[in-house]
Amino acid sequence: MTRDRDRDESGRARNARPRDAYGRPLPHGAPGVPTMPDELTLTPAEGVAEAQRLLDDDRPFHAHEVLEAVWKAAPEPERELWRGLAQVAVGITHLRRGNERGARALLDRAAERLEPYADDPPYGVDVAGVIRAARALRDEPDPAGTVRLTPAG
Numbered sequence: 001m002t003r004d005r006d007r008d009e010s011g012r013a014r015n016a017r018p019r020d021a022y023g024r025p026l027p028h029g030a031p032g033v034p035t036m037p038d039e040l041t042l043t044p045a046e047g048v049a050e051a052q053r054l055l056d057d058d059r060p061f062h063a064h065e066v067l068e069a070v071w072k073a074a075p076e077p078e079r080e081l082w083r084g085l086a087q088v089a090v091g092i093t094h095l096r097r098g099n100e101r102g103a104r105a106l107l108d109r110a111a112e113r114l115e116p117y118a119d120d121p122p123y124g125v126d127v128a129g130v131i132r133a134a135r136a137l138r139d140e141p142d143p144a145g146t147v148r149l150t151p152a153g
Contacts, residue, residue, distance in 0.1 A: 023061030040069040064089035084113035107138040
């Protein structure tokens with residue numbers, strides 16, 4: 001028996017299943033961790049702050065959702081910055097899920113994507129630090145490892 005998929009007004013599929021802290025789908029009706037709303041709108045500064053809060057709370061999947069929302073709304077010259085930051089969060093998510101190979105690939109792509117922003121980082125993002133941390137996790141995958149988007153202070 002197939003179950004009809006939940007769809008939005010335009011017919012796009014939504015995943016109504018609850019998710020765990022690392023974004024893995026749980027059975028229907030199971031308690032899950034709230035995800036970010038599809039229509040999330042944040043300024044870049046709000047997005048950085050919220051993504052860092054989520055990373056600090058060990059919710060990298062949700063940090064990725066926040067960064068993805070900013071990426072989709074960003075002007076073209078900044079899109080790769082947000083895409084790279086979102087990939088870092090997904091890489092950390094893969095580490096938490098035990099997918100070391102996927103984590104390495106995402107962290108490597110993210111670091112490369114972020115390189116052009118290292119010399120003039122916007123919105124208080126410590127791009128050089130994020131690149132170093134992403135490459136360190138790529139080279140020595142640590143399931144408990146994380147990244148700071150902004151300088152510790």
